[in-house]
Amino acid sequence: xxxxxxxxxxxxxxxxxxxxxxxxxxxxxxxGGDLNVSVFTHLWRDKYPDRFFDFGxxxxxxxxxxxxxxxxxxxPFVSTFAVFGVGRPFDQLRVxxxxxxxxxxxxxxxxGILTAEDGMSAQxxxxxxxxxxxxxxxxxCPSDAVETAQAVRAAADDDGPVxxxxxxxxxxxxxxxxxxFTPNRSEVVRQGSDVTIIATGVMVSVSLDAAELLTQAGIxxxxxxxxxxxxxxxxxxxxxxxxxxAVVTAEEHYIHGGLGSIVAQVLGQGxxxxxxMVALQGYAESGKAEELMQKxxxxxxxxxxxAERALSRKNG
Amino acid sequence: xxxxxxxxxxxxxxxxxxxxxxxxxxxLDILISLYFDAMxxxxxxxxxxxRDRLILSKGHASPGLYAVLxxxxxxxxxxxxxxxxxxxxxxxxAHPMTPGVEMNSGSLGMGLSFxxxxxxAARLSGKDYMVYAVLGDGECDExxxxxxxxxxxxxxxxxxxxxVDRNRIQNDRFTDDVMRLEPFAAKWKAFGWRVMETPxxxxxxxxxxxxxxxxxxTRPTVIIAHTVKGKGVSFMENNPAFHGRAPNQEEYDxxxxxxx
Numbered sequence: 001x002x003x004x005x006x007x008x009x010x011x012x013x014x015x016x017x018x019x020x021x022x023x024x025x026x027x028x029x030x031x032g033g034d035l036n037v038s039v040f041t042h043l044w045r046d047k048y049p050d051r052f053f054d055f056g057x058x059x060x061x062x063x064x065x066x067x068x069x070x071x072x073x074x075x076p077f078v079s080t081f082a083v084f085g086v087g088r089p090f091d092q093l094r095v096x097x098x099x100x101x102x103x104x105x106x107x108x109x110x111x112g113i114l115t116a117e118d119g120m121s122a123q124x125x126x127x128x129x130x131x132x133x134x135x136x137x138x139x140x141c142p143s144d145a146v147e148t149a150q151a152v153r154a155a156a157d158d159d160g161p162v163x164x165x166x167x168x169x170x171x172x173x174x175x176x177x178x179x180x181f182t183p184n185r186s187e188v189v190r191q192g193s194d195v196t197i198i199a200t201g202v203m204v205s206v207s208l209d210a211a212e213l214l215t216q217a218g219i220x221x222x223x224x225x226x227x228x229x230x231x232x233x234x235x236x237x238x239x240x241x242x243x244x245x246a247v248v249t250a251e252e253h254y255i256h257g258g259l260g261s262i263v264a265q266v267l268g269q270g271x272x273x274x275x276x277m278v279a280l281q282g283y284a285e286s287g288k289a290e291e292l293m294q295k296x297x298x299x300x301x302x303x304x305x306x307a308e309r310a311l312s313r314k315n316g
Numbered sequence: 317x318x319x320x321x322x323x324x325x326x327x328x329x330x331x332x333x334x335x336x337x338x339x340x341x342x343x344l345d346i347l348i349s350l351y352f353d354a355m356x357x358x359x360x361x362x363x364x365x366x367r368d369r370l371i372l373s374k375g376h377a378s379p380g381l382y383a384v385l386x387x388x389x390x391x392x393x394x395x396x397x398x399x400x401x402x403x404x405x406x407x408x409x410a411h412p413m414t415p416g417v418e419m420n421s422g423s424l425g426m427g428l429s430f431x432x433x434x435x436x437a438a439r440l441s442g443k444d445y446m447v448y449a450v451l452g453d454g455e456c457d458e459x460x461x462x463x464x465x466x467x468x469x470x471x472x473x474x475x476x477x478x479x480v481d482r483n484r485i486q487n488d489r490f491t492d493d494v495m496r497l498e499p500f501a502a503k504w505k506a507f508g509w510r511v512m513e514t515p516x517x518x519x520x521x522x523x524x525x526x527x528x529x530x531x532x533x534t535r536p537t538v539i540i541a542h543t544v545k546g547k548g549v550s551f552m553e554n555n556p557a558f559h560g561r562a563p564n565q566e567e568y569d570x571x572x573x574x575x576x
Contacts, residue, residue: 061429
């Protein structure tokens with residue numbers, strides 16, 4: 001039933017986009033923690049060695065040096081895996097970056113359970129919660145490679161701290177080349193009036209498939225791509241509740257502290273409506289990415305069932 | 317002047333009713349030597365791109381930095397009496413909202429990394445400024461200090477000078493009791509740094525050492541400044557109790573008398 005979509009690597013897109021920006025953004029400097037081939041910043045390293053610094057796996061120092069560069073007028077793009085870039089140096093992100101609102105860009109790959117076979121320690125399922133808890137941070141979780149390219153440019157144009165969350169696995173491409181990423185403003189990727197599925201990252205594609213499944217029962221689902229979690233597009237969330245009366249959130253992240261929590265907060269304060277959350281309930285395990293998504297319920301069928309539950313609460 | 321600035325430190329902390337006198341007094345002659353001799357800076361233009369930077373990593377010792385910055389002309393001395401109070405620019409731990417403060421602080425071990433970033437930025441922008449990081453000895457328990465030390469040597473940074481305020485006391489007790497640092501100089505040397513040592517309250521020796529550190533540079537340099545916690549106030553000297561508490565009225569009067 002799922003639509004056939006091409007897949008593309010968001011991390012490779014990141015590395016290639018950054019490389020293409022080098023001449024237009026002379027202040028960009030790239031910092032790595034010995035995973036540069038995996039995060040595709042080796043492309044930059046090999047072409048602009050003078051604007052690249054490796055620190056090995058020493059993430060506290062990595063963020064600290066980035067903060068010093070940012071305070072000195074540079075635009076540091078700091079990249080490693082999400083588990084190492086957000087959790088390990090969280091205090092540096094808090095004290096040095098967030099509390100001085102420094103112009104540092106943290107782009108982490110290998111987030112979520114799509115990191116798959118490496119197992120639970122490598123699967124960042126708390127990174128969005130951590131990043132969203134830092135006042136002043138912009139937090140972006142692109143839905144595909146097309147959006148990633150534009151989000152990286154938007155991050156460079158922003159003058160504050162930004163976290164971008166990318167995956168290890170290639171993810172389905174849902175946007176064409178005409179797509180325009182609007183910073184801080186979510187995107188309605190499918191119109192519908194019965195229920196709204198608000199999704200982020202790879203779950204946008206899954207939610208589009210779920211919306212297709214729902215049409216078989218005569219249900220028209222709106223699908224919102226909440227690519228930016230902070231600052232939150234509250235208007236789109238409130239409109240979803242107002243227009244459709246039932247909301248589902250879908251994220252490849254722990255159920256606490258991510259998209260579902262944010263949407264619940266906005267709805268609770270502004271427009272209470274039945275809300276169902278599709279998210280991880282806890283730590284996962286080793287396995288193939290598709291198997292893990294299946295086992296954790298992060299599937300079109302899982303989202304479809306959540307939408308049915310939200311609808312029955314709305315109509316009950 | 318050092319004696320007058322010490323009076324400002326005591327007054328600042330006494331007025332606030334809290335703060336860290338011990339480390340503020342031990343670092344003071346280091347800061348005076350930097351701001352009144354070694355560093356190229358302009359109090360009227362704190363964000364001058366070509367300025368030498370001072371990164372206070374041991375941010376709890378902010379009263380020492382504030383007293384020196386005020387004396388140097390970054391803000392009026394009267395403002396010192398607003399320390400730790402609502403709506404003040406003088407936060408409990410140093411924050412860049414204060415003119416002349418480069419880095420937010422309060423968690424230990426971060427300043428050397430930040431300073432390394434500033435030093436690398438000079439390389440990228442073709443500038444010749446120096447970056448000085450003042451570290452506490454207790455905060456060298458933090459792993460990040462050694463991550464930064466390794467990285468500065470690896471990236472062959474020569475415009476970075478760390479000055480360690482080696483007062484031998486940390487929050488609870490003497491550093492030897494909490495976490496042994498010795499052989500301290502050998503550790504830095506093994507990490508690829510040039511090591512210098514100086515008495516930390518001898519202004520002439522501090523000046524000479526800082527000048528030497530700036531003149532001939534092929535590696536990052538650490539200056540281990542042997543200091544006395546609470547220096548200048550007899551009952552605070554070498555007394556772990558005054559790491560993090562303000563003097564009461566009686567102690568304040570006695571301290572100010574000693575520093576008169």
